[in-house]
Amino acid sequence: MKIATAPEMRRIDERAANEYGLAGLALMENAGGEVARKVADILGGAADKKVCIFCGKGNNGGDGFVAARHLAARGAKVKVFLLGVKTAVGGDALANLGILLKMGAEVIEIAGERDCDKAALATAFADCLVDALLGTGFSGEVSGDLAAVVKIINAAGKPVVAVDIPTGIDADTGRVRGVAVSAAHTVTFGLPKPGLLFQPGAAHAGTVTVVDIGLPAALLADAGMRQNAVTATLVRRLLPPRRPWAHKGTGGRVALVAGSPGLTGAAALASMAAVRAGAGLVTVGIAAGLNAIMEVKLTEVMTKPLPEETCGIIGPAAVEEIAAIAETADVLAIGPGLGRAAETVDAVREIVRNVRCPLVIDADGLNALAGHTESLLETEALAVLTPHPGELARLTGRPLPVINADRLGAARDAATGLGAIVVLKGPGTVIAYPDGEAFINTTGNAALATGGTGDVLTGVIAALVAQGLTSHDAAVAGVYLHGLAGELAAGARLAGMAAGDLLPALPAAIASLHGG
Ligand SMILES: NC(=O)C1=CN([C@@H]2O[C@H](COP(=O)(O)OP(=O)(O)OC[C@H]3O[C@@H](n4cnc5c(N)ncnc54)[C@H](O)[C@@H]3O)[C@@H](O)[C@H]2O)[C@H](O)CC1
Numbered sequence: 001m002k003i004a005t006a007p008e009m010r011r012i013d014e015r016a017a018n019e020y021g022l023a024g025l026a027l028m029e030n031a032g033g034e035v036a037r038k039v040a041d042i043l044g045g046a047a048d049k050k051v052c053i054f055c056g057k058g059n060n061g062g063d064g065f066v067a068a069r070h071l072a073a074r075g076a077k078v079k080v081f082l083l084g085v086k087t088a089v090g091g092d093a094l095a096n097l098g099i100l101l102k103m104g105a106e107v108i109e110i111a112g113e114r115d116c117d118k119a120a121l122a123t124a125f126a127d128c129l130v131d132a133l134l135g136t137g138f139s140g141e142v143s144g145d146l147a148a149v150v151k152i153i154n155a156a157g158k159p160v161v162a163v164d165i166p167t168g169i170d171a172d173t174g175r176v177r178g179v180a181v182s183a184a185h186t187v188t189f190g191l192p193k194p195g196l197l198f199q200p201g202a203a204h205a206g207t208v209t210v211v212d213i214g215l216p217a218a219l220l221a222d223a224g225m226r227q228n229a230v231t232a233t234l235v236r237r238l239l240p241p242r243r244p245w246a247h248k249g250t251g252g253r254v255a256l257v258a259g260s261p262g263l264t265g266a267a268a269l270a271s272m273a274a275v276r277a278g279a280g281l282v283t284v285g286i287a288a289g290l291n292a293i294m295e296v297k298l299t300e301v302m303t304k305p306l307p308e309e310t311c312g313i314i315g316p317a318a319v320e321e322i323a324a325i326a327e328t329a330d331v332l333a334i335g336p337g338l339g340r341a342a343e344t345v346d347a348v349r350e351i352v353r354n355v356r357c358p359l360v361i362d363a364d365g366l367n368a369l370a371g372h373t374e375s376l377l378e379t380e381a382l383a384v385l386t387p388h389p390g391e392l393a394r395l396t397g398r399p400l401p402v403i404n405a406d407r408l409g410a411a412r413d414a415a416t417g418l419g420a421i422v423v424l425k426g427p428g429t430v431i432a433y434p435d436g437e438a439f440i441n442t443t444g445n446a447a448l449a450t451g452g453t454g455d456v457l458t459g460v461i462a463a464l465v466a467q468g469l470t471s472h473d474a475a476v477a478g479v480y481l482h483g484l485a486g487e488l489a490a491g492a493r494l495a496g497m498a499a500g501d502l503l504p505a506l507p508a509a510i511a512s513l514h515g516g
């Protein structure tokens, strides 16, 4: 499923009208009808229920006017509030405002504090509130009367349905600009928007329902839109089948270089995640001084003691051994818990330059490349980089606030600039390819915000490459599975999950996609 930015959604609207003769009024009728359906569903039927609908003067408000009409037709008692004056409403919204008024509906204009008090009083008696104030036409900040009404909606303690986008949320980045509506549900039209998947927009949106309002499928699938949602349907198609005649060779071979004093857990998590995600054979290369520890920690994973500079720290002397492991592997993952010793940094750069098998580079593997990303441009291997925002800032020199303000743009620019697949972790993980195509993940939750979950993701992606997925597909499927395992492992508990809890949840996540 494509994801549309606000400008792309507006372009679809224009093309629907110009190329298909699809009138905006028809789209608005469908949009408002879908909103009314969601409200009725939430209320267990609309008859005799009290609904307050807050409308802006644009087409988002127009959807609200249509929803009001449909809800009234279902027997609801509807109060419509208009932010501003009726004379400021135009186009399709005005047409629907006119219909409402001709039907005898009361549309209360909000302009100033006294009107806001009236709105606050109405919400006290309402069963449900509808936010039809601003949608994809939002610009600047929410302020003044609009901010006051948003605060009234949020303070009412009633279920809120947002129309298209929660007011105050940037449709493209998910940032709150001023103040934003906190909705229990969002009914969005045609396609999801990035701001409904990135935080805090996703939290403000509540459950998101993408509804069909009659837009031509060809417009919704337009290749000109370069971001896609990672869905179960997509991942199910990407995952390798588990044939009855499978043997450990068919699962492929994963090699990892990981661990350093105090950070052997990262090596254990990443290598066991590769096992749990279906790899056939997994070998972890680790400084010789830590090998005995890894042998105790791990059973299914083979260990390879590497020459060390000082106890537990690998350096250039290990490069030859690592190259030999990589030669017999289908993929090399490097970085979890590797440490930042100068010798290790040199070794990582040399390995990345010379290795030929697909690479997954995480954590200290990425830190080693900071300021020296030419290794990525020199290598013939296709690398999947799995930074969190801080690691991406170090790697690219782009300030962290700039990355957080536009996750999609930051991941895309890094992928294009580094010639690598960039997995920018965090709520709404972005998978960006060097050609500009990108995916936004739709699984996971706050429980994943604990140490070690990134190590697990590294192992999962490596395992999928070992099983024959392209690095492009392994990154998308791996991120989705990792998030799904987080949901399964956490259940309703969003705190206290340990990264190791993900390990047994990985096969369950895979099975759930195969209907197991
Ligand atoms: N194809 C579709 O997806 C359809 C979407 N529909 C709805 O149309 C809106 C977009 O409508 P538009 O008129 O372009 O913009 P908005 O209604 O979101 O708001 C613009 C309106 O608000 C004013 N405004 C903008 N920023 C601010 C601000 N910071 N403070 C105060 N006021 C602001 C601006 O001046 C305009 O007047 C989309 O979201 C859907 O809900 C169609 O109804 C059906 C097809």
Ligand SMILES: [K+]
Binding pocket: 060, 131, 132, 133, 134, 135, 162, 163, 164, 165, 166, 167
């Ligand atoms: K809205």
